[in-house]
Amino acid sequence: MIKAIVTDIEGTTSSLSFVKDVLFPYARVKLPDYVRQHQDEPTIKQLLADTCNEANISLNTENAIEQLIEWIDQDKKITPLKALQGLIWETGYKQGDFTGHLYQDAIDNLNTWKAKGIALYVYSSGSVLAQKLLFGHTASGDLTPLFSGFFDTNIGGKKEPDSYRKIADEIAIPPANILFLSDIKEELDAAKTVGYRTIWLTRHQAPDTKAAHLQVDSFDDIIDSAF
């Protein structure tokens, strides 16, 4: 019996295009000035140190900016980059430059599952701040109350089985009672390795006949029997 659902965001609850064509370019343009203006604040200082450390380059603001831009262009899911992106998007959401995109089928079914008593969680490479901003600023209002918790790469990478083990431990629900939803096969494989139930949101991409995960076009196709 499924007691909790853990969902990915990009490509699962929300469109790839919103992240790649709206959020990432916004952060790319604003990042250099944001970092230069805030570089003496302890949080930003630490994120710049983490960036240089991760990249194995000498600690210097301009080096860090160059590295961060390169990671944005490569869509790297590296924790200090994701933390900085969240901080930059905060201004964008608050100014109304954009709202968080969510598929209507995701909103409808998340509401239904929550009403049935299933606990809902988010696990995304976007920082917890970025997740709360996205769900907190949608065309349908603030949807953060739907969720019992949020996880990002501070718990570990999304393709690493151990991350899913740690999430199960934190929410105190056995993996066999957790359903993980994602658009990325390797993430689903990692969750399945530790005993999660898994469903692949293909969003109308051609199915992979060799994958060991139920594949659906949208949340509307996830029927109770899949649980």
Ligand SMILES: CSCCC(=O)C(=O)COP(=O)(O)O
């Ligand atoms: C949390 S909003 C921004 C999404 C993001 O930065 C990202 O890298 C998406 O990763 P996901 O794990 O949700 O596919």
Ligand SMILES: [Mg+2]
């Ligand atoms: Mg995704």
